[in-house]
Amino acid sequence: MKLKKMKLRTKVFAYILIFAMIIIALLWVFQIVFLDDFYKMIKTRQIQSTVDEIADHIQDNVESNEMESFLYSTVINGEYCIQVWEKDSEANGKEYYTRLYQDVLTNPGICGYQNDTSISVEDHDLYMQASENDGEATMSSSNSISLPSGVKIKNDFDGITVGRIIYTEDDTKYFLIVNSRISPVNETVDTLVQQLGIITTVLLLLAFAIALIIANNVSRPIQKITAKARHLGKGDFDIHFDGKGYLEIEELNDTLNYAVQELGKVENLRNELIANMSHDLRTPLTMITGYSEAIRDLPGEDTKENIQIIIDECTRLTNLVNSILDLSKIQSRVEELKTEKFNLSEQVRTICERFDTLLKKDGYEIQYIQDTEEDVYVEADQEKISQVIYNIIGNAVHYTGEDKKIYVRQTCMNDIVRIEIEDTGKGIKEEDIPYVWDRYYKLKTNHKRQELGTGLGLSIVRGILELHAVRYGIISEKGKGANFYFEFPKVKE
Template sequence: MKTADRPGRRGRRRLGIKWKLLVYLLCFVAVMLGCLWLFQVVFLESFYKSIKEQNLKDCRAQVVRQLARQESPEDFLATLALKEGVAAAIYTTQGQLRYSVVTSPGETITRLGSNTIDQLAAQIEASGEILFVSAPRLQYKSWMAADDGGGYLFGKSKFPTQLSPPELNIQPRDSTIDNIQTLILGTAVSLPGGEEGYLFLSTALTPVSTTTQTLQVQLIYISLLLVALSAVLALFLSRRITSPIVSISQTARELAGGNYSVTFHESGYREAGELAETLNYAAEELSKVDHLRRELVANISHDLRTPLTLIAGYAEMMRDLPGENTPENLNVILEEVNRMSSLVTDVLDLSQLEAGAQKLTPTRFSLTELGRETVERLGALLAPQGYRLIWSADREVQVQADENKIYQVLYNLVNNAVTYTGADKAVFVSQTVREGMAYLQVRDTGKGIAPDDLPYIWDRYYKQTGSHKRPTVGTGLGLSIVKGVLELHQLPYGVESSSAGTTFWFAIPLAEGDAPPAGR
């Protein structure tokens, strides 16, 4: 036969908080490092060029605005070169250099020939602007050796071009040969005085390979450091988080073992404190339930012991004493048997109500007739003992509910009132109608219920302090059954008590078509 695993065994097969935190932190670190590698290494060059391109376009817009004001752009171009590191050259449509500012000797854009200007102008007229990267300076040297002069402007063009190196006619640089490229932006502009021309802006593209290598080395060390820190942080956090939980878990085992006096310490973080507070409340309620359960067992034992003792006593007397086998003695035995049967039935009804096993079968019936018949039946039964049950109703009403269960409610309320009524042995049962509801009240003339007991008299197993007595009619479990039935119907109910007596009440909506008379 397959046996269920104990909670402890199931828990050992799962990852603890320490390891889960470690896994989560490592995953987070891996994601962050992956992002760093992508953005700082893989896409670094792409981002660098995009930023440079956008910077050139922003500078182009500023120069165009300056030219639109018909002012000489020389001072502005000098400022632009100083702040942004952008070289600038403005040519007329005839290829004449009108304005220029360089950031390094031998700047390419200041040495364009007329043929080159014509070819670039054609590209500008076709596309609106041109944006390209010049060849690395290392290529100038090799081309010079092959062709004895000239220059190669385009290393990697971003637009189709038909230009060939000899046609550009650009003088090579005499500066140090290196692998630096130049990003060039060209566009048409209007010069001061209304003349048309072309603006060329350039900025150096420093190779990022060395930077990338540096970042790779740094990221390796950062990765190792972050992995180590995540492990340490996981251990630290797991202890801080699990410490209150472990303490609560150990105390909960004591609670499960039946020790309801345990206290859960509200330490640590807020959620652990709230859990401890909730468990303290649960322990307190379980302690109350256990106490009430013990009282219930004691009370039921008391109520069962009395009829059993009477039955045994009368049976022995009828067996041992001649002439005692009388109908009166047999009637006492039958009454006690009926009392025990009622007690067992009430206990079963209460258990079914609390378990939600009982179902409603609503029907339309006369609440007034039900109340009248219940009072007459119980009044006739209790009259020989001196009890008076008085019924009153303002009018006949019809309701829609489970008639048998409403009778059970009324029967238990009347029995409870009979048990605790005053010396006059009077119980008043009344029916009133207001605002579409029929109210039934059961009032006794006893000494009332203590205010401290009122909130608890409906609770299961509860009895008033020092008030347990063998009921005249019923079993003493009536109020718990009344609460269960009325809540099953979702009906309002309540109790009012004073030194002059106690009144229990409940209300049922009038059945459809049974509206109260006008003015009520």
């Protein structure tokens, strides 16, 4: 089975076990395979640090008793062999070096500070390496060590030797050798192998148990959510997600519960839309059919009034179908904007005058208020903005209060112009405002056939304004009317 097709519980379980095995493998590699290398590396660094300290003392007080005291202290604390030679003459020091180094092999200790000119070190292998390497060289010794004048000393242990050429302030040259024994790690490795075997077994058992617990705790809440989520596909919106365990699951529960509520609302709106659309389509068709049959079958029914009713119902049906098509185009982003610069103030003013003239006989009053004497220009699709203004004013006429007043305001704020259309009706509850833009939204009342418009106007308004990517909204309180507004950036005339 591929890892990407595994269940979450299996993946979590596998990841934790893999992590545990990686940790165990690292322990074995570093504690067993590379133990000797790490030990030698650390020992070499310690010796080099000791060489630095001794070199500083030689440069400062090579003739003092403090020097010998420091060397003895270093030997005892670090278990080193230390040798110091002053630059020598041509004499052969073979016998001296042989005796000196055999003393060193017996016990770690100071091999002496020697300034006898009868001793030569320039033939020493370590000295020659140091001379070619900025005055310092490191040599690992095993079984035998070469001394000056070709002498080789047999030994039974491994060691590390560091040599350094030192110059004092009076340009006197000294050669410092620090040697340290390297203890064999075979016994340590054998001990670690046994310990790591036990540790590996315990860690694997613990990792298995912990992985099983974590995998179950992580996957169980998700499995519960998945089981409930399957009901959504069946149209069951009465479920409630209540899984617990960790923060992300609780946040997912809240999100899914919110989604369920919204899906329920959408489903209700869909059902209402179908019912309302069926009603609005069936009503004009019924009237057209009825009056047509009356004209056909009944003598004297062939009147202008009956024919005008048929024409009006056909017009209403055409407008409804056109509104549905417009809304469909806008929501599918098929509709393209034909932007141009135009006088927004003049356009709003003209539409208000048309409404006022048309509705004055019914007692309606449309008041247009402009805060500046100069007209404002914007860049937008003029035809669609006209449609926006018509639809919002038409909606205000439908819902305004008993005084039948509608206020249309133009307000300029720096580089922004705001158009507000306010009615004096019953207003909208704050929690209902987001749904006002939905098709056939109604304020807790039964659907009735629109006397003006199609019931899709505000949905079309929202689509057009979103196509223009401008700010829009509703300001309303229950019982205080509703204020619809939209804003556009101003442009120069």
